[in-house]
Amino acid sequence: MTEPRTSPLPLLAPTVHEHGWLVESSHRTLDGTVLYVRCAACGTRRVDLAARPQTPPAALSREV
Template sequence: MTLLDAPPQSSEPSPNAVDACRHIWATESAHTTSEGSLRYLRCTACASRRVELRPYGDAPAVPVTRQDIPPR
C-alpha cells in the first residue's frame, strides 16, 4: 500500500480545530519520494501545520495528516 492508495481525506480543517482560521499554507520544507513531493506546510495566519503529498504527473495533492496539527 502506498500513500496514494490511502482513502481520501478532507483538506478542510478538522471540526475539532481550535480556531476558525481560513488557512494560508506556506511550504516550510519539501523532499522528493518515489511517489512524488512530500511537503511540510505551515499556516501563515495561525501556525498550524500539515503534510501533503504532491504526486508526479497531473494528480492533485493528497493530505497525509488526518487533521491540521495545532501550533505549540
C-alpha cells in the first residue's frame, strides 16, 4: 500500500488586529514620560513616549 502524495501547507499570514496597549512600566525623562507597553491580546511590546500630558503617546520603537 502506498501513501497518497500531499502538498506542503501554505504559510498563513499573521492575524492583523488593532492592538490594545497596556502600560507595564514608565519613567520620566527630560523629553517626557517613557512608557513600556504590551498588547493585551497578543503580547506584542513596544516603547512609547508621552511628550506632553495633553497629547497621545508616540511610538519610539517598532513592535516586537
